[in-house]
Amino acid sequence: MIDELVRTGLARFEYQHILNHGPPSVAAALATECGGDQGRWWDFHDHYMTTNDFSRDGAIALAASLSLDAEEFAQCLDNEVHLDLVEGQHRTAAQAGINRTPTIRINGEGGAVSDALIEQVLEIAAQLESQAGEGES
Amino acid sequence: MIRRIIVVVAASALILAACSSNSDVQQTAQVAAEVATQGNEQQQEQAATSYQAGESESTEKVADAEQAARDDSQDRETAERPSNAADQADRPDSAEQTQSTTGEQQATEQAVDTEIDEDPGQQAEFEQEAMVGQIIESGHRAGLFANRNMVGDPDAPIVITEYSDFL
Numbered sequence: 001m002i003d004e005l006v007r008t009g010l011a012r013f014e015y016q017h018i019l020n021h022g023p024p025s026v027a028a029a030l031a032t033e034c035g036g037d038q039g040r041w042w043d044f045h046d047h048y049m050t051t052n053d054f055s056r057d058g059a060i061a062l063a064a065s066l067s068l069d070a071e072e073f074a075q076c077l078d079n080e081v082h083l084d085l086v087e088g089q090h091r092t093a094a095q096a097g098i099n100r101t102p103t104i105r106i107n108g109e110g111g112a113v114s115d116a117l118i119e120q121v122l123e124i125a126a127q128l129e130s131q132a133g134e135g136e137s
Numbered sequence: 138m139i140r141r142i143i144v145v146v147a148a149s150a151l152i153l154a155a156c157s158s159n160s161d162v163q164q165t166a167q168v169a170a171e172v173a174t175q176g177n178e179q180q181q182e183q184a185a186t187s188y189q190a191g192e193s194e195s196t197e198k199v200a201d202a203e204q205a206a207r208d209d210s211q212d213r214e215t216a217e218r219p220s221n222a223a224d225q226a227d228r229p230d231s232a233e234q235t236q237s238t239t240g241e242q243q244a245t246e247q248a249v250d251t252e253i254d255e256d257p258g259q260q261a262e263f264e265q266e267a268m269v270g271q272i273i274e275s276g277h278r279a280g281l282f283a284n285r286n287m288v289g290d291p292d293a294p295i296v297i298t299e300y301s302d303f304l
Contacts, residue, residue: 005295012289014298021304028303036285054303093300103300 015045018101019090024054027077029086031059034076038068 005011017029028048035044047062048054056077063073076082093099096108104110 005297006289006293009290009293011295011297012287012291012293014296015286016298016300018300018302020302025302025304032303033285041285042288048303098300101300101302105298105300107296108298 016089016093017086018093019086020101026086027056028054030077030080030082033082033085034073035063035068037076038073040066040068
């Protein structure tokens, strides 16, 4: 359903880092952002989600296996280039009362993925289509 | 019968064209060709109408129309020859045509340049559509580097946000 909404341009999908497990969570989030620096944010994220090795060496090995520049990737990790970004995302989420993962929000509202949430998306989509129809007529 | 009259008219026009000044030749020949074409088109329409009505002579009329079309093709070739000759003989006209052709080419080149100028935006749009299409079809999110942690239309009215931790 989300795919369909994104494909039709009704919705966009965003990912925000939550750092509930301290430094290991921070390192994993930084690794994803460093993958993004080389144009592979989602690719790195998807592969990283399937691994159990969230160490520095594990992240660099994954980067190398995805044909990223391992040296540049390691430098990005070690310098914590995106620390402000990931901590900022976590802080904003915490201020909004989001502390469980994963949490899905639609237009800033909602909670865990549920039938009610899906209903909400469908209602919004129907309203938008209705408004578009009225605009055309 | 009508076809023969048309051919005679066309031939007469060609003779007149040959006697006229060079500047009139092309126009006269074109008129002759148009007259011949219109006459044959009328004949073809008549033949088609008769055929649709199921008249007994429809087959013959269709055959006549086909013959007329062949004659028409020959007539047009004949009509074009004097104008070609006139074009070759009349250098100033040829020069004007050359200038006109050059102008058209320049206009075409400008149009192509305009299209090229518009290409980057269209190309970006195509790339985004292809990217989203790939995500939907394969479930793999490769190629989203431009948007980092976001996929889809940045101006989309619905924003679905996932808050998650790797651990």
